[in-house]
Amino acid sequence: NLRERKMKRLIVLSVVFLSGCALWMANYDSFEYSLVNKVRTQAIVGDCSSENVKNLYNTTLELKNFAQYIPRNDATIGLANQLYVIVDELHKRENPSPAYCKAKLNTIAKSAEEIQRVVGSKPR
Numbered sequence: 001n002l003r004e005r006k007m008k009r010l011i012v013l014s015v016v017f018l019s020g021c022a023l024w025m026a027n028y029d030s031f032e033y034s035l036v037n038k039v040r041t042q043a044i045v046g047d048c049s050s051e052n053v054k055n056l057y058n059t060t061l062e063l064k065n066f067a068q069y070i071p072r073n074d075a076t077i078g079l080a081n082q083l084y085v086i087v088d089e090l091h092k093r094e095n096p097s098p099a100y101c102k103a104k105l106n107t108i109a110k111s112a113e114e115i116q117r118v119v120g121s122k123p124r
Helices: 002-023 030-045 050-067 074-092 098-120
Strands: none
Touching (some): 030 074, 030 098, 050 074
16 A cells, blocks of 8 residues: 555656656657758768758758747757758868768768657657
């Protein structure tokens, strides 16, 4: 009986704690998630053509700017800024070697996937 009450308290406290944490995090935004997905997809299927790199840069900049002023969105803002730096390095590079380009696109895709996990886990 005492054990059951302790378990119930633990469950109630866990629910309250998790609900409280959700109040401090921005809600899920399908457009924000869509932008991250677009960056990831462009990095996976794209190449280092100037057109693809420019599209990747523009989409990442749009994500960074979109997330910037959403309240309680610090985690996504930080990740979007980091992703922008990675993409910007590729964007500024003139005639990158195929190896450099492939490595950058792989890093961009993996970073975008991590951001998808963060954005996708936001409360709905």
